[in-house]
Amino acid sequence: MYEFIYSRPATVVEAEALLDPNGDATALSGGQTLLPVLRARLASPSRVVDVARLSELKGIRIEGDRIVIGAAETHAAVSNNPLVIEALPALARLAGGIGDPQVRNRGTIGGSIANNDPAACYPSAALALDAVIVTTRRSVGAAEFFTGLYGTVLEPGELVTAVSFPRCRRAAYVKFPNPASRFALIGVFAAKTSGGTRIAITGAGYGVFRWREAEERLESGGSTSDLESAALPEDAFTSDLHGSAEYRMNLARVVTAQAIGEIDV
Amino acid sequence: MNAPPTGKNFGRPVRRLEDGRFIQGKGRFVDDVILPRQTYAAFVRSPYAHARITELDAAPALEMPGVLRVMTAADLAGVANLPCGWMIHSRDGSEMKVGARPILASQIVRYVGEPIAVVVAETRDQARDAAEAVMVGYDELPVVVDCADAMGPDAPQLHDAIPHNLAYDWGLGDEAAVDAALAGAAHKVELTLRNNRLIPNAMEPRACNADWDAYAEKLTVWMTHQNPYGMRAMYSGVYGLAAEHSLRIVSPDVGGGFGAKAPNYPEEVAVAFAAKLVCRPVKWTADRTEAFLTDAHGRDHLTTATLGLDAEGRFLGLKVDTIANMGGYLSTSGSLIPTYMYATMLSGQYVIPAIHCRTRAVYTNTCPVDAYRGAGRPEAAYVVERIVNVAARALGLDQAEIRRRNFIREFPYQTPVVFEYDSGAYEASLDQALALADYNGFAARKAEAAARGKLRGIGVAAYVEACGIGPSALLAKLGAGAGMWDSSEVRVNPVGTIEVLSGAHSHGQGHATTIAQLVADRFGVPIESIRIVQGDTDRAPAGTGTYGSRASVGMSATLLACDKIIAKGKRICAHLMDVTEDSIRFEDGVYASAATNRTVPFGEMAAAAHAANAFPTREIEPGLVESSFFDPPNFTFPSGVYVVEVEIDPRTGVTQIVDFSAADDFGNVANPMIVEGQIHGGLTQGIGQALWEEARYDPETAQLITASYLDYGMPRADGLPEFRLSFGCTPSPSNPLGMKGCGEAGAIGSPPAVINAICDALDIEHTDMPARPERVWKLCQQKGAR
Numbered sequence A: 001m002y003e004f005i006y007s008r009p010a011t012v013v014e015a016e017a018l019l020d021p022n023g024d025a026t027a028l029s030g031g032q033t034l035l036p037v038l039r040a041r042l043a044s045p046s047r048v049v050d051v052a053r054l055s056e057l058k059g060i061r062i063e064g065d066r067i068v069i070g071a072a073e074t075h076a077a078v079s080n081n082p083l084v085i086e087a088l089p090a091l092a093r094l095a096g097g098i099g100d101p102q103v104r105n106r107g108t109i110g111g112s113i114a115n116n117d118p119a120a121c122y123p124s125a126a127l128a129l130d131a132v133i134v135t136t137r138r139s140v141g142a143a144e145f146f147t148g149l150y151g152t153v154l155e156p157g158e159l160v161t162a163v164s165f166p167r168c169r170r171a172a173y174v175k176f177p178n179p180a181s182r183f184a185l186i187g188v189f190a191a192k193t194s195g196g197t198r199i200a201i202t203g204a205g206y207g208v209f210r211w212r213e214a215e216e217r218l219e220s221g222g223s224t225s226d227l228e229s230a231a232l233p234e235d236a237f238t239s240d241l242h243g244s245a246e247y248r249m250n251l252a253r254v255v256t257a258q259a260i261g262e263i264d265v
Numbered sequence B: 001m002n003a004p005p006t007g008k009n010f011g012r013p014v015r016r017l018e019d020g021r022f023i024q025g026k027g028r029f030v031d032d033v034i035l036p037r038q039t040y041a042a043f044v045r046s047p048y049a050h051a052r053i054t055e056l057d058a059a060p061a062l063e064m065p066g067v068l069r070v071m072t073a074a075d076l077a078g079v080a081n082l083p084c085g086w087m088i089h090s091r092d093g094s095e096m097k098v099g100a101r102p103i104l105a106s107q108i109v110r111y112v113g114e115p116i117a118v119v120v121a122e123t124r125d126q127a128r129d130a131a132e133a134v135m136v137g138y139d140e141l142p143v144v145v146d147c148a149d150a151m152g153p154d155a156p157q158l159h160d161a162i163p164h165n166l167a168y169d170w171g172l173g174d175e176a177a178v179d180a181a182l183a184g185a186a187h188k189v190e191l192t193l194r195n196n197r198l199i200p201n202a203m204e205p206r207a208c209n210a211d212w213d214a215y216a217e218k219l220t221v222w223m224t225h226q227n228p229y230g231m232r233a234m235y236s237g238v239y240g241l242a243a244e245h246s247l248r249i250v251s252p253d254v255g256g257g258f259g260a261k262a263p264n265y266p267e268e269v270a271v272a273f274a275a276k277l278v279c280r281p282v283k284w285t286a287d288r289t290e291a292f293l294t295d296a297h298g299r300d301h302l303t304t305a306t307l308g309l310d311a312e313g314r315f316l317g318l319k320v321d322t323i324a325n326m327g328g329y330l331s332t333s334g335s336l337i338p339t340y341m342y343a344t345m346l347s348g349q350y351v352i353p354a355i356h357c358r359t360r361a362v363y364t365n366t367c368p369v370d371a372y373r374g375a376g377r378p379e380a381a382y383v384v385e386r387i388v389n390v391a392a393r394a395l396g397l398d399q400a401e402i403r404r405r406n407f408i409r410e411f412p413y414q415t416p417v418v419f420e421y422d423s424g425a426y427e428a429s430l431d432q433a434l435a436l437a438d439y440n441g442f443a444a445r446k447a448e449a450a451a452r453g454k455l456r457g458i459g460v461a462a463y464v465e466a467c468g469i470g471p472s473a474l475l476a477k478l479g480a481g482a483g484m485w486d487s488s489e490v491r492v493n494p495v496g497t498i499e500v501l502s503g504a505h506s507h508g509q510g511h512a513t514t515i516a517q518l519v520a521d522r523f524g525v526p527i528e529s530i531r532i533v534q535g536d537t538d539r540a541p542a543g544t545g546t547y548g549s550r551a552s553v554g555m556s557a558t559l560l561a562c563d564k565i566i567a568k569g570k571r572i573c574a575h576l577m578d579v580t581e582d583s584i585r586f587e588d589g590v591y592a593s594a595a596t597n598r599t600v601p602f603g604e605m606a607a608a609a610h611a612a613n614a615f616p617t618r619e620i621e622p623g624l625v626e627s628s629f630f631d632p633p634n635f636t637f638p639s640g641v642y643v644v645e646v647e648i649d650p651r652t653g654v655t656q657i658v659d660f661s662a663a664d665d666f667g668n669v670a671n672p673m674i675v676e677g678q679i680h681g682g683l684t685q686g687i688g689q690a691l692w693e694e695a696r697y698d699p700e701t702a703q704l705i706t707a708s709y710l711d712y713g714m715p716r717a718d719g720l721p722e723f724r725l726s727f728g729c730t731p732s733p734s735n736p737l738g739m740k741g742c743g744e745a746g747a748i749g750s751p752p753a754v755i756n757a758i759c760d761a762l763d764i765e766h767t768d769m770p771a772r773p774e775r776v777w778k779l780c781q782q783k784g785a786r
């Protein structure tokens, strides 16, 4: 690591001041993405602002027909939380399948959403369910929030404070893990919401997206076997060390069918 | 020579005495050693795989905080290059061509991560910051990654005077005899396969801490290593760092090696020189990226093999042509692995009257390749066990049956490729493995899997390997630069504790337990009274290292030293008991004689040896210390048969190992629990090679693209089945313990077993490793299209 100043502010206001947009300070949450980057000397922020213990970023609560999860809640907390298990069981399972126990005990939903790794799990749930990302400055729908490969609308100094999901018991997340990293080679979050069937795909390569063609087919009474022929947005799939676009597209079909199958049982 | 040791420890699953400290975090690894006035080193490494260094300026680094010294090749003028320890001669009689490998590069770099300079500073971070400030200019040169490409006319040449990057073109066996056998064969099958390059991934990365004592002119190097004595000889004899008697290598607890901690690497030598320059202790601990880039890799062969058979499926001749990727330089044992560790094993468990192997070793812009768990033997088993299945398929023979028809049944057996197998019972292992696996019930299981949409396959593989290396005279004939015996000193202290100094060195094998088991039984004393001392050249006697399951060599030396103690005890007891020496027997820890009622327990004899007042000291020396050196008369030849069942999901190409049955024969076994652990580990690494692991370099840039756990697929527990293990026992006649060794076995037999099962499931001739889901999915697609 390069040398940096470590700060642990007591409030969000203090944190925002430290994350001065003109400086090069970086927020630190669970550190499961940031610390490996720092250790490998791939980033050299002058200041690291630890937001993981801010009480304003904590808490999991029900608000009407939504469940609101503080940005600093860990994957372990989300996976074990009775409210999440009740209101959005698929999300609890998703969180319980991230990394290993050490990663889950530190990594947070806010860090994951802010990072928008193209192979991360949470973004698919947020997009499929039209989650609202609450920040220190605004509330943004997931569809607008994620802007492709590691991209979000977050501005310098802006923090995610919570993620608000609608309740949904008819949803499932299936991850086809990359055999090396265990991130999603393809991950599919499928949900049957009041607004219709939703399918969000992560791992394809350029960031999470919805598979509209499949949603429409299923909405119009099609079955999972119709997914075989549903068109996929080819330019959303990449070829790399871990799989060709062709293979990823095949996985998208197989894994989507599996996820839909899990909802329907 | 092979009376199985008896007693209440040897051969039993005694819990590992060293585990208490490991489990409680009390192990002492090199990085735990912090010396007074400690400094830290960081390396400046080449970011390019092939480049000419045009500029090297350390001045900016020297101005950085905490920096003591920047060492470059200029500081090492006159110091020898890294030697390759094994001379191989090409078929035309010429010596292998060794590309000069300096400790620090100053002209050309030949793989990503090659060290160029070492920065010494007060802290590790200061050293790393300053390493980035060293200015190095490069002119990039074209690269070559693939071993076949390296010999091509357009390939960039890595070393002057080594055309086509060919280090040697070596042969073993009678080529004319093989050609004749193949010409007359009723059937011939041919197979081309790759053995994928692997990265060893010991849990503890490489590390060293070098301390120069200018007053005593003594150099101490703490180093995580499999062969501390070998390093002492090299550091003294090759590099002249200090006289051998003033050079101490300490390898404390070593967190895994798998062969990759046996070579002589540039970094540790550089750190030792740096310590002399700054006259303070200098420590370097590799980070994981350095480990990926620079720990010697394993395997990386491209092979074409042809097997000739008669009408009944009996093997007549095997012809093998291998290109072995050496990386940018010949590592310490690099030249040995694809020759005498490989071609000598091509007879497998079979009578094959004629065998010939040609091996061409080539340089490429990749990390040097050296021993990795099995080192040549897995590559050989993979060739043999794959082509046997290809032959079975071609002849319509069952894969178990074709092996049965060809097994060696009488021992000793002289193969056409150097080795004389000393013992074995191959068919018994096959029967045992087939029974464990319920081989005959497979068809029903396959049908049941098919009903679930899964393709189920079964694979059989039989391996034999050579362990317990010596004997030294044979090795010298094959080109070895050093003998390979081992030694042990047994010290019985006055108050009854026993120190066993051993020249071997455990890097996870559990020697602290197994050697103690042996000694406890031999002396009839409690195991707790014994302490094993290893890995410190100032304390332990000379040894030649731990690799290739050669604990049988070191333990034999211990046994012989124990027997010298027992014999001396008899001479002492003759005086204590007032009987003749030859009437005395030593049993269960007690000296007794038919000539008297008086008995002397071992401890009483030991006390008497030190008291030295009950026997004439001009006839019998006081004290009770004996040592022994053991040079084995032959290798040992562990063997086994593995039966694997897989299920493939044709929709995703995912291969699940659903059953794994193993029948191994390691001769006598010191501790079956430790052996099971070794098998579990070996099988896991072999399955890793078969399904997930592969070091991949970008062909355009020769950058390692699998340089972290994000991209390099390590095996994990959830991808493994419950292993069903069983053991046969034909004791080895090549050492007094009848042991054969078990460290590599699992990693040797499992890759072909898994691939055989996959080929069976898909009804195909061959697929290369690793059988990653996409590769298998594509095969399923092709099958669907057929």
Ligand SMILES: Cc1cc2nc3c(=O)[nH]c(=O)nc-3n(C[C@H](O)[C@H](O)[C@H](O)COP(=O)(O)OP(=O)(O)OC[C@H]3O[C@@H](n4cnc5c(N)ncnc54)[C@H](O)[C@@H]3O)c2cc1C
Pocket (backbone or CB within 6 Å): A026, A027, A028, A029, A030, A031, A032, A033, A034, A035, A051, A071, A072, A097, A098, A099, A100, A103, A106, A107, A108, A109, A110, A111, A112, A114, A115, A117, A119, A120, A121, A122, A154, A158, A159, A160, A161, A181, A182, A183, A184
């Ligand atoms: C071994 C391993 C396996 C993993 N496996 C998976 C997996 O299977 N699936 C998966 O989805 N993920 C996986 N991850 C990633 C893990 O989920 C991370 O926890 C997550 O991506 C980042 O969360 P964090 O809290 O650790 O964030 P940090 O690492 O602390 O931060 C990540 C980035 O987000 C920024 N940030 C953090 N918090 C906020 C905030 N509140 N507002 C704005 N910006 C913020 C930081 O500045 C930084 O740029 C794995 C990680 C590891 C190490």
